[in-house]
């Protein structure tokens with residue numbers, strides 16, 4: 514079985530984000546970049562398929578040239594190979610543009626299952642997995658909190674607000690997983706060392722046959738018109754309990770004013 518895990522380089526979730534006032538996009542080089550934490554759950558699921566069913570796992574990243582440490586980080590979990598798609602023309606792509614590049618990269622590969630994270634921690638559109646499935650005309654099972662691969666069939670427990678549905682389809686298929694699916698392991702020292710020499714294929718848009726006009730900021734169907742800095746934190750309101758019940762009333766008034774009740 515061949516599995517591909519698309520992963521994204523994102524700004525450190527805990528770091529302060531900066532917007533570039535010139536093109537009104539996130540300044541992705543302003544802080545430390547990391548492997549999207551949601552993708553660790555997709556990687557863990559792939560590693561389990563490798564351990565249980567001998568799956569061969571490839572990681573796929575669409576991102577700038579300097580994203581290579583993130584590719585190696587993904588490989589350090591014990592994955593077999595990596596593909597990095599990098600091209601200046603991809604910069605400024607919206608979710609559809611990104612999905613077009615990922616779909617073309619997948620088209621050139623043999624795979625049974627593609628395991629996405631359900632979202633990224635920076636843009637969080639949750640659009641890419643379904644868009645890729647649509648572009649490749651493949652079945653997609655998104656928001657999986659449990660996955661089982663049995664022969665040519667994949668079963669997913671698909672999470673929604675009231676619980677989950679059990680859904681299944683035949684391979685090849687696209688799935689996306691939520692963070693409840695597993696507990697990702699840490700890479701081992703052996704894995705970190707081995708990641709340095711795992712095969713990495715770097716492709717451009719021309720290599721994949723992607724029309725540069727279909728990606729990048731000019732092709733983006735989403736436009737950022739305005740953004741504002743987050744206002745500084747205000748001091749909180751302290752309600753002291755003097756035992757008279759006035760504190761409870763004050764708290765209730767405060768919650769009503771803030772529309773919590």
Ligand SMILES: Cc1cc2nc3c(=O)[nH]c(=O)nc-3n(C[C@H](O)[C@H](O)[C@H](O)COP(=O)(O)OP(=O)(O)OC[C@H]3O[C@@H](n4cnc5c(N)ncnc54)[C@H](O)[C@@H]3O)c2cc1C
Pocket residue numbers: 518519520521522538541549551552573574575576603604605606607608609611612615628629630631632633634635636637638639640641642730733735736737
């Ligand atoms: C006008 C505009 C300009 C933008 N410019 C840029 C830019 O210059 N650079 C930039 O990085 N983003 C840019 N973005 C954000 C970009 O559109 C999204 O980050 C990107 O399309 C993916 O969407 P998402 O992160 O919401 O993915 P989601 O759908 O939330 O992610 C789901 C999953 O898809 C996979 N995935 C997502 N992105 C990638 C990737 N790049 N490679 C491999 N797998 C991936 C991961 O498995 C992820 O967990 C821009 C957005 C807009 C609207």
